[in-house]
Amino acid sequence: MNGRTILVWFRNDLRVHDNEILLEAVKRAENIVPVYCFDPRYFTETPYDTQKTGAFRARFLLESVNGLRKSLQKLGGDLMIKIGAPEKILPEICQQYSISEVYHHREVAAEETEISANVEAALWKLQINLKHFIGHTLYHKEDLPFPIKDIPDAFITFKKKIERDSDVRPGFATPSEVKVPKDMEQGELPSLSDLGLPAAPADERAQYSFSGGEEEGLRRLTAFLNAYKSFPVKGNKNVNTVTSMLSPWLSMGCLSPREVYWQVKGFDREHMSHDLAAAIVLELQWRDYFRFMLKKHGSNTTSHMHQLSDSEKGAFNLWKQGKTGNAIVDACITELNSTGYINSKCRQYVAMYLVKEAGVSWKAGAAYFEEKLIDYSPASNWGNWTYIAGEGVMSVNRPIAMKADPFVEEQYIQKWIQKLNELQ
Ligand SMILES: Cc1cc2nc3c(=O)[nH]c(=O)nc-3n(C[C@H](O)[C@H](O)[C@H](O)COP(=O)(O)OP(=O)(O)OC[C@H]3O[C@@H](n4cnc5c(N)ncnc54)[C@H](O)[C@@H]3O)c2cc1C
Structure with missing residues (x-):
């Protein structure tokens, strides 16, 4: 063998399936050093007095990193876990293990790209290359029928063109073996309190109990597909309300969007239908679209701080506590605060309320979602x-699914706030 050691820097790609950086490193090096860094900058406060990472997402992240470690151990390897800034830690590891190259997946949002630019500069001083891969989207950037700068701003045009002119690539194989240096330091998984966060207990009212990690994500995908075996989707108008609840695993990269795509396509082939795949693929295309739009237009619209006025601060505080007086908004926020998850319709309700009714900048709401949502992705x-x-620039013509069934809504309000109010 060539005696090379490659460092694989895991970020939001916490899986061994369909992971090009892992597979390529295993192919090209004798040993690899897989590393995950808990970066303290992600556990600080934002200018909107919110946390960058709240306890629910942090718990999901800890479970996902632990899950990755277990997946690598099953292949004969391990994961090195560190706490600190990657631009400081990765060069140290490179020197310690005579690393020849570092592989990572390119990110798109400002903070994440700034960190990788810092890592690249620090490695450059050691004459070590940071090799960038593309692996977060369903459609590979290079397969798009247009360069990023010419991506249509209207989603429908984007969708039509990619469906006509692009294909989704097959996923990458999982390596059969992972070899790490014999003396590789493991590092301990931190606890929530090490990250400065309180416990995140499960709420018995939660519609689903989310546990992080690749195995859990794949299990959820299988369970979702199995549920549709006994619920024919062909011609069923309820297919419009299909919701896989896969977003937390997709956001942390425990699941690859291609894995979801090929499994859902396979399900539809087997069950002679195309409706389930159409419903899920549409949403995965939205996910891609928002990511490509961020790449095209940069973070300018999103990164400028908005100074909240006193009245905005007051309204924002009531909204965050679920005390607006609007029952459905308060119920949704209570669910979010108690579990770290609300469905798409609830997100639309609370966001519409904050911006249109309470007159608060959307940036404050987005910062709160960043703290609370376990599936947060910029x-x-x-x-x-x-x-x-x-x-x-990313305002698009997406139909909002706000129509509610009054009975279902009443039950939901009962579940999340009425009982609480009665108790109080
Ligand atoms: C104000 C607001 C903020 C949101 N913030 C996030 C976020 O931080 N992270 C996040 O993953 N989603 C976000 N969404 C989108 C959406 O609400 C969730 O992705 C969705 O609820 C996930 O449910 P699901 O997994 O059942 O989706 P499904 O309907 O089963 O769709 C499959 C996958 O497609 C993706 N997807 C679905 N809807 C959207 C959408 N509107 N935009 C982008 N991707 C989508 C998700 O990865 C999802 O898991 C936000 C929506 C709103 C209105």
């Missing part, structure tokens, strides 16, 4: 918020 969060606010 492009999807900011893309959806700017759409709702009707602001910025």
Whole structure:
């Protein structure tokens, strides 16, 4: 063998399936050093007095990193876990293990790209190359029928063109073996309190209990597909309300969008239908679209701080506590605060209320979602918020699914706030 050691820097790609950086490193090096860094900058406060990462997402992240470690251990390897800034830590590891190259997946949002630029500069001083791969989207950037700068701003045009002229690539194989240096330091998984966060207990009212990690994500995908075996989707108008609840695993990269795509396509082939795949693929295309739009237009619209006025601060505080007096908004926020998750319709309700009724900048709402949502991802969060606010280059004609069934809504309100109010 060539005696090379490659460092694989995991970020939001916490899986061994369909992971090009891992497979390529295993092919090209004798040993690899897989590393995950808990970067303290992600555990600080934002200018909107919110946390960058709240306890629910942090718990999901800890489970996902632990899951990755287990997946690598099953292949004979391991994961090195560190706490600190990657631009400081990665060069140290490179020197310690005589690393020849570092592989990572390119990110798109400002903070993430700034960190990788810093890592690249620090490695450059050691004459070590940071090799960039593309691996977060369903459609590979290079397969798009247009350069990023010419991507249509209207989603429908984007969708039509990619469906006509691009294909989704097959996923990458999982390596059969992962070899790490014999003396590789493991590092301990931190606890929530090490990250300065309180416990994140499960709420018995939650519609689903999310646990992080690749195995859990794949299990959820299988369970979702199995549920549709006994619920024929062909011609069923309820297919419009299909919701896989896969977003937390997709956001942290425990699941690859291609894996979801090929499994859903396979399901539809087997069950002679195309409806389930159409419903899920549409949403995965929205996910891609928001990411490509962020790449095209940069973070300018999203990154400028908005100074909240006193009245905005007051309204924002009531909204965050679920005390606006609007029952459905308060119920949704209570669910969000208690579980770290609300469905798409609830997100639309609370976002519309904050921006249109309470007159608060969408940026404060987006910052709160960043703290609370276990599936937070910058492009999807900011893309959806700017759409709702009707602001910025990413405002698009997405039909909002706001129609509610009054009975279902009443039950939901009962579940999340009525009982609480009665108790109080
Ligand atoms: C204000 C606001 C903020 C949001 N912030 C986020 C966020 O930070 N992270 C996030 O993943 N989603 C975000 N969404 C989008 C959406 O609400 C969630 O992706 C969705 O609720 C996930 O449910 P699901 O997994 O059942 O989706 P499904 O309907 O089963 O769709 C499959 C996958 O497609 C993606 N997807 C679905 N809807 C959207 C959408 N509107 N935009 C982008 N991707 C989508 C998700 O990865 C999802 O898991 C936000 C929506 C709103 C209105």
